Amino acid sequence: EPEVTQTPSHQVTQMGQEVILRCVPISNHLYFYWYRQILGQKVEFLVSFYNNEISEKSEIFDDQFSVERPDGSNFTLKIRSTKLEDSAMYFCASSGTAGVSTDTQYFGPGTRLTVL
C-alpha cells in the first residue's frame, strides 16, 4: 500500500540553525501538507501546497518557514532560524488525486525535531 515517507526520523539542531525536513508524498497525490505536534498538544496545521504554490497557511507559518517541491517526488519544509519552541514532531501528509475528493489526508511517520 502506498505511504508517505519522511526523513530524517529525528533531527537535532542548535538554536538559530536552518533545518530542512523532507517528505515523499504518495505518488499520485496532488495536495501536500505540513502539520506539527508539540509534545502533549494538538496536531496543528502549518501549510497546504497545491500546483506548486501555497494554497493555505496558518498563523504559525511565518517568514521563518518555507516549503518547496524541488522535483517530482519530494516535498520539503525549511525552517530558517530555529527556535527552542520549534521543537516538535513534524508530520507531512498528502491527499487527492485528479477527479477524486481531496478530503482524506494520509500522514507520514513524522520527523522529531529537537532544538537545543
Add this chain to the structure above:
Amino acid sequence: QKEVEQNSGPLSVPEGAIASLNCTYSDRGSQSFFWYRQYSGKSPELIMFIYSNGDKEDGRFTAQLNKASQYVSLLIRDSQPSDSATYLCALRGGYQKVTFGIGTKLQVIP
C-alpha cells in the same frame, strides 16, 4: 476559528466492551469529519470519515454525526487491548486545513 473539543481522558473500558468517544465542534460550516488513531510517538492513522448526518459503520467502528448539535462520536465495539491509543477527532471546513482536537486517550483493560 474552528475549535474541536474532546475530553482528553483517559477513558478506560474492559476488553470486549463498547468504547464511546465524543467530540463537539464550534464551526457550523464544517463539512467533513474524521477520526484518527494515534499511538504514542506515532503519526495519526485515519480510521473513518463522515460527511452526512447519521451513522456510518466500518467493521467494529461506527461514526455518528449530528450537525444540528455539532457533535461527532466514535463507537468501538468489542474493544481490544490493541485499540488502546489516543483518538483524534478532526474536521475540515471549506479549505484543505484539517483542525484536530486534543484527542481522547483510550485504555482497554484485558
